[in-house]
Amino acid sequence: MEQVPLSHVLVLSTALFFLGVYGFFSRRNLVTMLMSVELMLNSININFVAFNKYLYPHQLEGLFFTLFIITIAAAEVSLAIAIIINLYRKFKTIDIDDTQTMKY
Amino acid sequence: MSASAIIFYILAAIVLTLGALTVFTRRIFRAAVYLLLSLVGVAGIYILMEMDFIAALQIVIYVGGIVVLIIFSIFLTHQAGEKLPEQSRKHIIWAGVLASAGLVSTTWVIYKSAFKAAGIPAIDPSVRNIGRQLLDYTHHGYVFPFEIVSVLLLAALIGSIVIVMNDKN
Amino acid sequence: MSYDFSALLIILLPLFCFILLAVFGKKINPKLSGIIGSVTIALTAILSVYVAYCYFFEIGKQGEAYVRHISYQFQWLKFNENLSIDLGIVLDPISVMMLFVITFVSAMVNIYSLIYMHDEERFRMYYAYLSLFTFSMLGLVVAVNIFQMYIFWELVGVSSFLLIGFYFTKPSAIAAAKKAFIVTRFADLGFLIGILMLSYGAKTLDFFTLIERLTQVGSPYLTSFVSTSFLGLSTLSWALLLVFIGGAGKSAMFPLHIWLPDAMEGPTPVSALIHAATMVVAGVYLVARLFPVFAISAPDALHIIAYIGAFTALFAAIIACTQTDIKRVLAYSTISQIAFMMFALGVAGWGEGKAEGFTASMFHLFTHAFFKALLFLGAGAVIHAVHSNEMDDMGGLRKAMPITHITFLLACLAIAGFPPFAGFFSKEAILYSASQSNTLVYYVGLLTSGITSFYMFRLYFKIFWNKESHHHTHNHEKGQWAMNIPLILLAVGAVFAGFIPFGSYVSADGINLQFPFHLGFSIAPVAFGIIGLAIAAALYKEEKGLPDELATTFGNLYQWAYHKFYIDEVYAFVTKKVLFNLVGRPAAWFDRNVVDGMINGSASITGFVSFEIKGMQSGRLQTYTMFFLGGILLIAAMLVMKFM
Numbered sequence: 001m002e003q004v005p006l007s008h009v010l011v012l013s014t015a016l017f018f019l020g021v022y023g024f025f026s027r028r029n030l031v032t033m034l035m036s037v038e039l040m041l042n043s044i045n046i047n048f049v050a051f052n053k054y055l056y057p058h059q060l061e062g063l064f065f066t067l068f069i070i071t072i073a074a075a076e077v078s079l080a081i082a083i084i085i086n087l088y089r090k091f092k093t094i095d096i097d098d099t100q101t102m103k104y
Numbered sequence: 105m106s107a108s109a110i111i112f113y114i115l116a117a118i119v120l121t122l123g124a125l126t127v128f129t130r131r132i133f134r135a136a137v138y139l140l141l142s143l144v145g146v147a148g149i150y151i152l153m154e155m156d157f158i159a160a161l162q163i164v165i166y167v168g169g170i171v172v173l174i175i176f177s178i179f180l181t182h183q184a185g186e187k188l189p190e191q192s193r194k195h196i197i198w199a200g201v202l203a204s205a206g207l208v209s210t211t212w213v214i215y216k217s218a219f220k221a222a223g224i225p226a227i228d229p230s231v232r233n234i235g236r237q238l239l240d241y242t243h244h245g246y247v248f249p250f251e252i253v254s255v256l257l258l259a260a261l262i263g264s265i266v267i268v269m270n271d272k273n
Numbered sequence: 274m275s276y277d278f279s280a281l282l283i284i285l286l287p288l289f290c291f292i293l294l295a296v297f298g299k300k301i302n303p304k305l306s307g308i309i310g311s312v313t314i315a316l317t318a319i320l321s322v323y324v325a326y327c328y329f330f331e332i333g334k335q336g337e338a339y340v341r342h343i344s345y346q347f348q349w350l351k352f353n354e355n356l357s358i359d360l361g362i363v364l365d366p367i368s369v370m371m372l373f374v375i376t377f378v379s380a381m382v383n384i385y386s387l388i389y390m391h392d393e394e395r396f397r398m399y400y401a402y403l404s405l406f407t408f409s410m411l412g413l414v415v416a417v418n419i420f421q422m423y424i425f426w427e428l429v430g431v432s433s434f435l436l437i438g439f440y441f442t443k444p445s446a447i448a449a450a451k452k453a454f455i456v457t458r459f460a461d462l463g464f465l466i467g468i469l470m471l472s473y474g475a476k477t478l479d480f481f482t483l484i485e486r487l488t489q490v491g492s493p494y495l496t497s498f499v500s501t502s503f504l505g506l507s508t509l510s511w512a513l514l515l516v517f518i519g520g521a522g523k524s525a526m527f528p529l530h531i532w533l534p535d536a537m538e539g540p541t542p543v544s545a546l547i548h549a550a551t552m553v554v555a556g557v558y559l560v561a562r563l564f565p566v567f568a569i570s571a572p573d574a575l576h577i578i579a580y581i582g583a584f585t586a587l588f589a590a591i592i593a594c595t596q597t598d599i600k601r602v603l604a605y606s607t608i609s610q611i612a613f614m615m616f617a618l619g620v621a622g623w624g625e626g627k628a629e630g631f632t633a634s635m636f637h638l639f640t641h642a643f644f645k646a647l648l649f650l651g652a653g654a655v656i657h658a659v660h661s662n663e664m665d666d667m668g669g670l671r672k673a674m675p676i677t678h679i680t681f682l683l684a685c686l687a688i689a690g691f692p693p694f695a696g697f698f699s700k701e702a703i704l705y706s707a708s709q710s711n712t713l714v715y716y717v718g719l720l721t722s723g724i725t726s727f728y729m730f731r732l733y734f735k736i737f738w739n740k741e742s743h744h745h746t747h748n749h750e751k752g753q754w755a756m757n758i759p760l761i762l763l764a765v766g767a768v769f770a771g772f773i774p775f776g777s778y779v780s781a782d783g784i785n786l787q788f789p790f791h792l793g794f795s796i797a798p799v800a801f802g803i804i805g806l807a808i809a810a811a812l813y814k815e816e817k818g819l820p821d822e823l824a825t826t827f828g829n830l831y832q833w834a835y836h837k838f839y840i841d842e843v844y845a846f847v848t849k850k851v852l853f854n855l856v857g858r859p860a861a862w863f864d865r866n867v868v869d870g871m872i873n874g875s876a877s878i879t880g881f882v883s884f885e886i887k888g889m890q891s892g893r894l895q896t897y898t899m900f901f902l903g904g905i906l907l908i909a910a911m912l913v914m915k916f917m
Contacts, residue, residue, distance in 0.1 A: 002106075002221075003105065003106055003108075003109045004108075004109050004112050004113075005219075006219045006221070007214050007215060007219065008116075009112075010214045011211060011214060012116045012119070012120070014207060014210045014211060014214065015120055015207065016119065016120065016123050018203045018204075018206050018207040018210075019120070019123045019124055019127055019203075020123070020127070021202070021203045021206065021902060022127060022199055022200060022203040023126065023127030024895070024898065025195075025198075025199030025202065025203070025895050025898065025899055026127075026191050026195065026196050026199040026200075026895075027127070027188075027191070028188065028189055028190070028191055029132060029188055031132060031174060031177055031178055031181070032126075032132060032135055032188070034174060035126055035135055035136065035139045035174060036126075036127060038139060038143075038166070038170065038171075038174075039123050039126065039127070039139070039142070042142075042143060042146050042166070045146070045158075045162075046146060046149060049150060049153055049155055049158065050153070053153050053154070053155070053226075054219065054221055055219065055220075055221070057224055057225070057226035057227065058224045058225065058226065058227050059227065059244075060227065060229060060233065060234065060237055061244075063155060063157075063158060063229060063234065064234075064237070064238070064246050064249075066155075066158055067158070067161065068249060068253055070158075070161055070162065070165050070166065071165070071253050071256075071257065072253070072256065073165075073166070073170065074165050074166075074169055074170055074257075075256055075257055075259075075260030075261075076260070077170045077173055077174070078173060078260055078261070078264045079260055079263055079264050079267070081173055081174070081176070081177045081264070082263070082264035082265075082267040082268045083267060084177055084181065085177065085180055085181065085268050086267055086268060088180070088181045094181050095189070096893065096894060096895065097893065099892075099894075100891065100892035100893055101892060102890075102892040103890065103891055103892030103893075195895070198899060199895075199899065202899055202902055202903060202906075205906060206902065206906055209906060209909065209910060209913075213913055213917075216917060
C-alpha cells in the first residue's frame with residue numbers, strides 16, 4: 001500500500017463524497033436520498049482511515065473516529081427510517097416533492 | 105507497482121462505479137444492492153490498509169444492518185418494483201454543477217498540499233490495542249465517548265420506536 | 274407711574290384682555306365681555322395720552338430735536354454676535370402719535386360695538402379679536418427690531434383675517450378674508466426678502482443701528498450696498514423697494530389694492546378700526562420708520578413710491594365715483610387717502626426745506642384716522658337703521674338721524690379739505706410739499722382732491738338728501754348713547770385736530786419744523802373742492818335723472834370705472850391661466866410622478882425583488898441543501914485563497 005500516494009486515496013474519497021452529494025440533490029425518493037447519505041459517510045470513513053495510516057501511523061485516532069461514525073450512522077439510519085415510515089403513513093408517498101409544506 | 109497497489113486501484117474503481125450506479129439507477133431495489141456491494145468494496149479497502157477490525161465492523165454494521173434496514177424500509181413503503189420518476193432537468197443540472205464544482209475545488213486543494221508520509225514506526229491496530237485505548241480513561245482514552253455513544257444508541261432506539269408508534273395505541 | 278411702565282401696559286393690556294376673553298370667556302356673561310373689552314382699551318387710550326404728554330413735553334426733547342427713547346429691549350433670539358431678534362418698546366415721535374391714534378380709535382370702536390353688535394351671537398369672540406388686533410397693531414408701531422415689526426405685521430394680518438371673516442357663514446366673507454390674507458401675505462414675501470437684504474447689508478436687525486449704518490455717507494456698510502446695481506437701481510434701492518412692496522400690500526397700493534374693497538364684508542366697526550385708521554396705515558408707517566434710509570441713501574426708491582402713490586390716489590378716486598355700496602365708496606376713498614400719505618412721503622427729502630412731506634404725511638395719517646373712522650361709524654349707523662348697504666335704499670335721512678347727519682357732514686367737509694377742518698391743513702401740507710418737488714405729482718394730487726370732494730358729497734347727498742325717506746321719521750338714535758358718543762368724540766377730533774402745530778412735534782429728523790401757511794397756495798385745492806361739492810349737489814341733492822344720463826354719455830369710461838377697471842378679472846385670469854397652468858400643474862405633476870414616483874418605485878422594486886427571492890423558500894429540502902453546499906464551497910474558497 002506504500003506505493004499508492006495519499007492523494008490518490010483522498011481523490012477516491014472525494015469522488016465518492018461528491019457522488020453522494022449529487023445523489024442527495026438529484027433523487028426524488030427519500031430512501032435513495034438516505035443511500036446517498038450513506039455513501040457520503042463512507043467516504044468520510046475512508047478519509048479518516050487514510051490519514052491515520054499515512055500521516056499518523058503511531059496513533060489510532062482516525063480509527064476511533066471511524067468507529068464512532070459507523071455507530072452513529074447506524075443510529076441515524078434507524079431514526080431516518082422511522083421518520084420515513086411515519087411520513088409514508090401521513091402522505092402515502094415518500095416522494096420529496098410532495099412534502100413542500102414549508103413553502104412560502 | 106506492487107500487487108497491493110493494483111488491488112487498491114481495482115477496488116477503488118469498483119467502489120466508484122457501484123456508487124455511481126447507486127446514484128443513477130432508476131430502480132430502487134437495484135440501488136440498494138449496488139449500495140451493498142459498494143460498501144463491501146470499501147471494507148476491502150480497509151483490509152488493504154491493514155485495519156481489519158474496521159473492515160469487520162463495516163461488514164457487520166453497515167452491510168448487515170444498515171443496508172438490510174434500508175431494504176426493509178423499501179418494502180414497508182411499498183416502493184419495490186416501480187421505476188422511480190426523475191427530477192426536473194433544471195434541478196439535475198444545478199446539482200451536477202455544484203457537485204462537480206465541489207469535486208474540482210477539493211481535488212485542486214488536495215494536489216496543492218504536500219503530504220509528507222511520516223516515517224514513524226506504525227502501531228499495530230490489533231483488537232487488543234483498540235480495546236485498551238477504547239477503555240482507557242487516562243491520556244487519549246476513549247471511554248467517555250464510548251459511554252456517550254451507548255447512551256446515544258439507547259436514545260436512537262427509543263426514539264425510533266416513539267416516532268413510529270401509532271397514536272392512541 | 275413711570276411712562277416706560279405705562280408704555281408696557283399699553284401694549285400688554287389688550288393682550289391680557291384677549292386671553293381673558295378668548296380662553297376664559299365662556300364663564301363670563303357675554304354682555305360683560307363687551308364692557309371688559311371697552312374698559313381695557315379706554316384705559317390704554319388714557320395711558321397713551323399720558324405717555325404722549327410725558328414724551329412730547331417732558332423727556333423726549335434733547336437739545337433741539339426729539340430723540341427716540343427705548344423703554345424696554347430684550348434679546349429674544351440670538352443668531353450670532355451681531356444678529357439677534359430683540360423685542361422691545363421704543364418711544365419716538367411717530368410711535369407715540371400712533372399709540373394715541375390706535376388706542377383712541379380702537380376705544381371708540383369698542384364702545385360703538387356695544388350697541389352695534391349687541392345681538393350678535395359671538396359677541397365675546399368679537400371683542401377678543403378686537404383686543405388681539407389692537408395688541409398686534411400696538412406691538413407693530415413700537416417695534417425696535419425690524420423682525421419684531423414683521424412678527425407683529427403677520428399677527429395683524431391674522432387678526433384682520435379673523436375679523437374680516439367674522440361672519441364666517443357667508444361665503445363672500447370667507448372669500449374676502451382669504452383674499453385679504455393671501456394678497457398681504459404675498460406682499461409680505463417682498464417684505465421678508467427686503468428685511469433679509471437690509472440685514473445682510475447692515476449686519477444687524479435693529480432698526481436704529483440699521484438706519485445709522487445705512488445713512489452715514491462713507492460707512493463701509495453703505496458703500497458695498499450702494500455700489501452694486503441691478504437694472505439701474507442700487508441693491509439698497511431694491512431692498513427698500515421690496516420692503517415697500519410689503520407695505521404696499523398692507524396699505525392697498527395699486528396693484529395690491531384688490532383686497533380692501535372686498536374686506537368690507539366684515540362688520541362695519543371693524544372696517545372703521547382696521548381699514549380706516551390702523552392696519553392700512555402700517556405700510557405708510559413702515560416707510561416712515563425707514564425714511565432716513567430712503568431719503569439719504571436711496572432717493573430713486575422714493576421717486577417710485579411717489580409715482581405709485583399718486584397713481585393709486587387718482588385711480589381709486591375715479592372708481593369711487595361710480596360705486597353704489599356705501600362701504601365700497603369709503604373703501605376706495607381710504608385707498609385714495611392712504612395713497613396721498615404714501616406719495617407725501619415719496620416727494621419728501623432730507624434736510625432743510627425738503628422734509629416737509631414727511632411731517633405732512635404723518636399729519637394726514639393723524640387727521641385721516643379721525644374723519645375716516647367717523648365716516649365708517651356713521652355709515653354703520655345708517656346701515657343699522659336702514660338694514661342695507663346700497664345707497665339707493667337710503668335717502669332723506671337727515672331728519673331721522675340728526676347726530677349722525679351732522680357728524681357725517683363734518684367728516685365730509687374735513688376729507689374734502691375745506692377750511693378750517695382738519696383735512697384742510699393736512700392735505701394742504703401734502704400738496705405744498707408735492708408742489709415743491711414734483712409738479713406732476715402735485716397736479717395729480719390736486720385733481721384727486723377735487724374728485725374726492727365730488728364723490729364724498731355724492732355719498733352725503735344720496736344718503737341724507739335726495740329722495741324723501743320712506744322710513745318713519747322718528748329719531749333712530751334715541752337711547753343709543755354708545756353709538757352717538759364715539760361719533761361726537763371723533764367729530765371733535767376731525768374738526769379741531771388740524772390746529773395742532775404738527776411740525777413742532779413730528780418731523781423727519783426730530784427738529785422743529787415750521788409749517789408755513791400760504792394763503793395763496795391754498796386757493797387752488799379749496800377751489801377744486803368747492804367745484805366738486807357744487808357738481809355733487811347739482812346732481813344728487815334732489816332726485817333727478819341727470820346722473821344716469823351722465824353715466825350713459827360717459828359710456829365706456831363709466832362702465833370701466835364701475836367695474837373697478839377689471840383689475841380683479843385680470844388677477845383671476847393670470848392666476849387661473851398662467852399660474853395654475855404654467856406653474857401649478859407642472860409642479861403638481863412633478864410632485865405626483867417624480868417625488869411620489871421615487872417612493873412608490875422603491876417600494877415596488879422592493880416588492881419585486883422580494884417576490885423573486887421568495888422562490889428560495891421553496892419548501893424543498895434539496896434546494897436548501899444545494900444552497901448550503903454552495904455556501905460551504907464559497908467559504909472554503911475564501912479560506913483557501915487566504916491560506917494557500
